Amino acid sequence: MVAAAQHPNIKLMTYCEVTDVSGYIGNFEVTIKQKPRYVDHVKCTGCGTCTEKCPTKVPSEYDLGIGNRKCIYIDFPTAVPSKPLIDAENCRYFKTGKCGVCKKICPTGAIDFDQKEEFIQEKVGAIVMATGFDLFNWDEAYGEYGYGRFKDVITGLHFERMSNASGLTGGKIIRPSDGKEPKSVVFIKCVGSRDEAKGKEYCSRACCMYTAKHAHQVIDKIEGSSAYIFYMDVRTPGKAYDEFYRRTVEEGAQYIRGRVSKIYQSGDKLIVMGADTLLGRQVTVEADLVVLATAMIPSEGSDIIAQMVGCQTDKNGFYQEAHPKLRPVETMTGGLFLAGACQGPKDIPDTVSQASGAAVKVVAMFSKDELAADPMITEINENLCSGCLVCKGVCPYKAIEEKTITERIGGKPVERVVASVNTALCQGCGNCTVACRAGAANLKGFTNQQVLAEVDTLCR
């Protein structure tokens, strides 16, 4: 993260959103919105006094609501940039006009309650989509796991936040309900993945491995603990993956092949009922904590960006690559590339590989000074063009412009307007050729004469 932040060639724009994209390969124009942080990051030294003194606490998004954060905050200690911002929705000053403690105590005067959103224009030649993933909302679909009613049924990401040394619990695994250390932990895989009825039909790819890692961490960190894993299949096709899974099994993780049919509360325990399909019988496990390996889905808002940049999506909303095998980091839109889980569920090694692949495609494009443009674009016969410019109205790429030409009629020069095609903007869709009543617009490579010849031959 620091490497990306400190690189002299990288302009980091956090708390920003792309709001508009126009142009074409090699020549995109993008508008980026800088959302107001209410903290001047030029003046701010990141000393953290404001965060300490802020009187308002709200649940932390970063810790998935397990812990709290202040209203002027940094997400986590190693955040980049490590300077705070104000959460205007919950801030007392914004809600009531009173407070302003942060402003009073800031030694550099960096707090600016009047900051507004800013729009920044940039010209770029290539765009890489790396919008990542979100987790499937299991609590809306899985009634048998309690629809999120039980505090001690958590997701794998919750588990990560707990076992992370810089997380809220400082790396200690606890039950969210009472803070006690769980002795018996049940993991359920494929929650939302490989489940056409309630979730997604695809496999989320990373869950088998991170669940094995979680089970290992439970056994490793909690003395006398047991870990039970309900699974459909164990999929470990990666370098050193199966060895890792085997090690977890040898450490004592108990893998049970089958689905969980019901979880219910009994005292302070969660009773997990499921099937062991290998033994062909029902099993019941008393658990202190249940961890769900939920499916990866495209990140929220990725569909809006897709429309903006003209990126196709598949039926699950993941960005569609140009070819599943041969062009996995390119899209059907020239100059637009894909990296990471926005294209489909991926683990870290695959994400890094694909990201480097996308980078090479961009660099290869930048290695030339000019791009060869497809010559299959519209051509206007100026002799036939009446200058009505109906074509201009139907062009989706704003590629048609007015042009004034001079002709000699009866020996006198006469000026008139005709349509003219911007060869860089024209994408060769041919809409103008159909709109043109005079038949002056024709599409090179798909001319009227060519298509008619095709029709004639096919119908014979």
Next chain:
Amino acid sequence: MSIATEFNPIIVGFNCNWCSYAGADLAGVSRMKYPANVRVIRVPCSGRVNPSFVLRAFQKGADGVLVSG
């Protein structure tokens, strides 16, 4: 004497290169099956299909025209 009742129409498809032509390719990649009397002309966009192309197809004996994009 029997009269051949089998109707074997000629169907001409105008498919957009970026979507339905790719879709027709995908049908092939997925080894789906459909009757062999559909013949596709590739166009860069369904917006390229001039109504005169459709009329010409019927004029020349097509029984059906599919414009998709």
Next chain:
Amino acid sequence: MKRIGLFVCWCGSNIGGVIDVPKVVQEAGNFPGVVYATDYKYMCSEPGQDTIIKAIKEHNLDRVVVASCTPRLHEPTFRKTIAKAGLNPYMFEMANIREQCTWVHSDDKEGATKKAVALIKRALAKVSKVEPLFESYIPITKKALVIGGGIAGMQVAIDIADAGHQVILVEREPTIGGKMAMLDKTFPTLDCSA
């Protein structure tokens, strides 16, 4: 007079296993303007492409039709091939007799053969009308935009930046790092994710 060359690909058994390729070559080869028609096991292979180049030179062809897979796959390949033989790369048309014929009609060999002939004749009709086209060149802004500052976005940005180009890395959250920064040690090596 136009001098068309027709090259029908077997694609191993993908095409050759369904339709009667020699019959197709013979029937489609009667199309006006076709001066040379042949078939080959794999047209896109090096010997296949050499067949095309040799035929262009020997038979003085001025335009070419290849009947094989979808043009979305190998059109650029064959355009380069004919350009090597000195033709304008746009004096070319493909007939899609794999994805849109043999793969979908493998249960109707006769119908598929008939359709293949029709599709090839379509391509021949089109190629009779094509004219040389010339590419224009557009400038490139050598600066990249990366949308998303998780592990994928950061890796892309660093790699492009290391190659000496400017990168704008946009992240909607207050910090970069994405989901990865939330994780503890990661498999299979159990090292730190940050």
